[in-house]
Amino acid sequence: MNPQRKRIGIIGGLGALGAADIFFKLVQATPSASGRDQYDLMFEQRPFDEPEAAGSDEASLTARKLYVFDMVRHFEARQADAVLLPCFISHTFLDEIAGEVRVPLLDMRDALVSHVQRRHPEARRIGVLTSDRVRRHRLFEIAFERAGLAVIQPAPDLQRTALMPAIYGANGIKSGHLQGEAIDLLEAACRSLLDQGAELIVPGFTEIPIVIEALRERGLPIVDSNRVYAGHAVTDAGNTKARPFKVGVVGGVGPAATADFMRKIVLNTTAARDQDHIKIVVEQNPQIPDRTANLIGDGPDPTVALYATCKKLEAGDADLIAIPCNTAHAFVERIQPYLSIPIVNMLHETVRHLREHHPGCRRVGLLATSGTLGSRVYHEAVEGAGLEAIAPDEANQARVMNAIYGEKGVKAGYTEGECRDDLMLALAHLVERGAQAVILGCTELPLLLAQSAAFPVARTHVVLLDPTDILARKCVALAHGDSP
Structure with a gap:
């Protein structure tokens, strides 16, 4: 693949004819002036046991959801800029998938609302032809009514006797019948929408645009939703919606x-x-x-x-x-x-926290493993901020190590007794040497001593800093949009 081109994945298998029609119209919609301007289009279809009437209320969506998720992750691994789901039923659980993946999933509803507003601004009452499943989820009502557009659906008896058979029936489009009875049934459904005051008809099946010309020849004002979706993909591929941090x-x-x-x-x-x-x-x-x-x-x-x-x-x-x-x-x-x-x-965040919240503390004690002290990573962080770092002497460092690694140390599951006594002696030693704040520089140590702005030690008080808590607060802040 050319890394400079947009890469668009199209999930096949959710309705072979509709997906193929969208792929064809996407090819038509992509630039073709030169090879460099063309898109990388990735169409993939895997075996998927779709129910005969997937759009009915009784059909289970579990297999479809897992199939879509696996396909999206596959395209994500191939570094797609966007993925198309050429199936309105799958859009009823689009948010469930989008919340678990990084690659943008292009929404057919966004495409259709934008198209109606730009190309048919006079139309305020929109007739929709879609499945029982999509109707029950109010997929179109939620999107169109938010834009100030009224949605009109076929009457229930016509939905049952005309629209659903036109798609799923023995002589329906999914069975490969692209003329005759299927077109007659679709026309009847469209006429009922117009009789109810619809000014424009929008298909909610990706199969209907395959026979769009036959319907237009009968004078029906119907949108080619597949072509609209393909055009939307060309203009919006890669425009990522926010996903959970x-x-x-x-x-x-x-x-x-x-x-x-x-x-x-x-x-x-x-x-x-x-x-x-x-x-x-x-x-x-x-x-x-x-x-x-x-x-x-x-x-x-x-x-x-x-x-x-x-x-x-x-x-x-x-x-x-x-x-x-x-x-x-x-x-x-x-x-x-x-x-x-x-x-x-975590070390840099701890020193930053100290400077921002305790600016008067200039001498900083370090309670940490001998490895941390020997690496001098805390010394460099503290001294780089213009502060003085104070480490325990050899005897008190031995106490710190025993509090962490000893037979009755915190790594062995102890939080009281010998381990805490050793740590308190080392803490008092640092305070006696002038430490105004002490960093609990091993993540097990806050299990023994809690963070405090005024911890009592040797007839005075010292600031205790818990890097684990400071790191947790920073991660929460970043998740909520703060800058690093």
Whole structure:
């Protein structure tokens, strides 16, 4: 494929004749002055067991929904700029699919409303020929009435005896009968719409435009909805509608910290119902080699495992990546250049939060793993902001490591007793050395001490910063449209 061309996917199999007609009209609508101007059109049809009367109220839509979703994801993988669903029934669940994919799905209703408003501004009463299923979903009423247009449907008896048989009957269009009885039945349905005051007729079956000329020869004012949809695809392909934001989380580093981070995203999201919360995809990979063991010893390098986990999140349509592990940030600069989505740097966000909310704190204590301290990633972030970083001495750093990795440490599931006592001693040591704020620079440490603007230590108070909570708040803000 030429990467400079627009790429449009057309899902076949939802009504072979209608899909083929839209593909043909799309070819006619695309530029053809030179090969460079032509579009890449991808038409694909897979075996799909469609019910004989898919448009009836009784037909199940489950197989159709899953077929459409799989086909859209297939075109998405082929980097389509847009996908066409040449089937009005599928448009009854268009929003369900659109909410789970990145590629734009072009809406036939948008195309038809725009066409009527531009080409037939005098028409205010629109007759619609569509299936029982589409009628029940009020697909056309919702779209047209929003534009100030009235929708007229055939009477129920004519819907049953003329319109549905014209499409699905033994002599109907779906069976390949493009003249005779099918045309007569469609004409009867159209005449009933005109008798009710319709000024223009819009097909809600992609099969009807195949016989559009036969109907026009009978004097019926009917729109070629397939040609309208094809023209809409040429002008609007790639104009993406907003889709739900998705946060990708590198999980398992460590597992308890991941669960804590997820809880903080939920707690920091303003929501009145489940659907107001943020989409999150987690790749829980506790097999990522220990970051500290690599940074301070001869442990295996976690770079590839971290990168592979991030790539899975990228493939899962995440808009950004959060890594609720401070030590892992020593490896972020290695892998970020090879990713197409950003890793939100928890360390930088923590220092930014400190400067914005506690500008009087100039001396910053660090409670973190020996690997994080040895990598100096926090030192660089703090000192780069013009602040002074204070790390524990050797004895107190040993206490921090025992609080995290000891037999009764937080990674072993303990949150009280020896682990918390060790951490409090290390915290008091930093305060005695002049720390005005202390960063809980291992994501397990907030499980022992809560974030506080005035935490009591050694007859004074100190600001405690929880990078996990700060990262969660930043992800929520980005999901709601804030700039990075």
